[in-house]
Amino acid sequence: MIDKELLKDSELFGALNDEQLDKIAALGTTQTYDTDAFVFHEHDPAASIYFLVAGRVAVLIDIGLSKRTNVFTVTKGDSFGWSAIVPPYVLTASAKCVEPSTIVSIDALKLRELLDEDQALGLKVFEKVTSLVSKRVKDTRLQLINLIHG
Amino acid sequence: MSESITIPEQTLYLPIPTPVTAVRMLTKTECLITVELDPDRIEPYRPGQFFMLSLPGIGEAPISVCSPPEAYPRLQLCVRRVGKVTAHLHQLAVGSTIGIRGPMGNGVPLEQLKGQDLLIAAGGLGMVPLHALINHIVKNRADYGTVTVLYGAKEPGELLFRDELLQWGSRGDLNLHIAVNIADEDWMGHVGMITTLFQYVSVDVAKTAAVIVGPPVMYHFVMQEIRKLNLPPERIFLSLERRMKCGVGKCGHCQINEITVCQDGPVFSYDQLKTLPEAI
Ligand SMILES: Cc1cc2nc3c(=O)[nH]c(=O)nc-3n(C[C@H](O)[C@H](O)[C@H](O)COP(=O)(O)OP(=O)(O)OC[C@H]3O[C@@H](n4cnc5c(N)ncnc54)[C@H](O)[C@@H]3O)c2cc1C
Numbered sequence: 001m002i003d004k005e006l007l008k009d010s011e012l013f014g015a016l017n018d019e020q021l022d023k024i025a026a027l028g029t030t031q032t033y034d035t036d037a038f039v040f041h042e043h044d045p046a047a048s049i050y051f052l053v054a055g056r057v058a059v060l061i062d063i064g065l066s067k068r069t070n071v072f073t074v075t076k077g078d079s080f081g082w083s084a085i086v087p088p089y090v091l092t093a094s095a096k097c098v099e100p101s102t103i104v105s106i107d108a109l110k111l112r113e114l115l116d117e118d119q120a121l122g123l124k125v126f127e128k129v130t131s132l133v134s135k136r137v138k139d140t141r142l143q144l145i146n147l148i149h150g
Numbered sequence: 151m152s153e154s155i156t157i158p159e160q161t162l163y164l165p166i167p168t169p170v171t172a173v174r175m176l177t178k179t180e181c182l183i184t185v186e187l188d189p190d191r192i193e194p195y196r197p198g199q200f201f202m203l204s205l206p207g208i209g210e211a212p213i214s215v216c217s218p219p220e221a222y223p224r225l226q227l228c229v230r231r232v233g234k235v236t237a238h239l240h241q242l243a244v245g246s247t248i249g250i251r252g253p254m255g256n257g258v259p260l261e262q263l264k265g266q267d268l269l270i271a272a273g274g275l276g277m278v279p280l281h282a283l284i285n286h287i288v289k290n291r292a293d294y295g296t297v298t299v300l301y302g303a304k305e306p307g308e309l310l311f312r313d314e315l316l317q318w319g320s321r322g323d324l325n326l327h328i329a330v331n332i333a334d335e336d337w338m339g340h341v342g343m344i345t346t347l348f349q350y351v352s353v354d355v356a357k358t359a360a361v362i363v364g365p366p367v368m369y370h371f372v373m374q375e376i377r378k379l380n381l382p383p384e385r386i387f388l389s390l391e392r393r394m395k396c397g398v399g400k401c402g403h404c405q406i407n408e409i410t411v412c413q414d415g416p417v418f419s420y421d422q423l424k425t426l427p428e429a430i
């Protein structure tokens with residue numbers, strides 16, 4: 001259980017009403033991580049969805065030979081690990097703290113059950129997930145364009 | 151009776167032999183060349199202006215002023231190796247001589263920026279002219295309000311002036327945010343396009359001016375963020391890069407409609423560019 005006020009700063013849950021925030025807050029826990037600590041690893045089952053309360057997190061993608069590329073930086077208020085509510089529920093990247101970080105994690109299995117039961121809430125959350133994914137795609141396109149034409 | 155020296159316009163047509171006093175590699179592809187200008191023949195320069203550097207029998211290339219005006223008659227130039235002239239410039243040794251014409255172009259309107267909060271955005275080699283401007287600001291810090299610098303590079307290895315970035319970042323009176331497009335796992339900084347750094351920017355619209363220098367593709371996307379800040383177009387300045395030959399408004403190589411980038415620019419206010427859609 002976390003304080004629902006924390007969720008109000010999250011891009012994914014910030015627009016929910018108080019009753020909906022209470023339901024999500026009941027599934028959350030807050031953890032702190034040291035610099036270099038991994039929040040999760042690519043290819044693992046996605047057990048939680050996260051948002052960053054403080055600190056900074058690097059999103060890394062395996063490129064083989066035990067190497068990873070840093071493709072995106074998660075900043076305060078950003079959500080990450082959204083594979084936890086999108087089939088096949090497998091993490092598509094790793095997340096590593098590049099500063100001491102405070103992170104809220106929401107239990108994915110219980111969240112999926114909640115979103116199934118309360119479809120109005122489900123719709124609102126999935127609208128946000130879609131816009132989050134679309135923002136990431138746009139940012140990635142810009143990175144690509146810049147790498148090619150910059 | 152004392153007479154002020156006027157440098158004839160003709161000087162801009164003639165390369166002045168100028169000694170190279172230092173050469174240092176900054177990255178794998180960029181080197182920093184220091185030359186000592188002849189103050190009797192080459193007048194003081196401003197950030198945003200450029201010089202035509204020539205090597206007899208090889209060719210000539212426009213290169214931006216990289217040092218602040220306070221360094222004059224010393225001049226620093228940062229050169230990326232992309233082709234024939236720049237490859238030869240990379241091979242210069244201390245004590246050798248290059249031909250220099252300039253300073254060319256209008257430069258950044260320093261008087262207009264005085265007293266303003268500044269938002270400076272540099273993409274890639276755009277940091278070269280902005281290095282001159284930022285160092286000028288640092289040397290005259292009381293003349294400016296809040297200063298925010300956003301700097302984007304493709305990868306950490308392409309970041310220019312790394313020692314100075316560290317110094318600027320630790321000054322406390324300059325907000326520096328750096329983004330790289332892609333990095334390896336050891337990079338502890340921000341990864342993303344320069345546009346993702348705008349989340350850290352808040353401006354006082356009444357007293358902020360923006361100066362942006364980078365590749366054309368950067369202007370396109372950075373201007374989308376700048377427009378969201380509602381800054382007046384006459385307080386947004388961009389430096390255009392166009393192919394140049396003469397540098398003095400005669401050959402037409404850098405012409406866009408009725409303007410020549412080498413003479414009327416290379417620094418333009420967004421207000422001026424709005425009527426030239428092909429400019430950015
Ligand atoms: C006002 C101005 C200021 C500049 N400041 C700097 C600077 O501070 N440092 C720096 O390293 N470079 C700067 N440049 C770019 C530099 O002038 C060119 O890279 C140089 O002229 C290339 O000459 P070259 O003979 O080495 O390459 P070339 O053999 O002529 O060309 C090699 C490659 O570079 C490309 N190229 C050449 N000129 C340009 C250009 N103007 N814009 C984009 N692509 C080009 C060509 O298409 C080709 O692919 C500036 C250009 C301008 C117009």
Ligand code: FES
Nearest residue numbers: 395397401402412
């Ligand atoms: S370079 Fe000749 S007109 Fe500009």
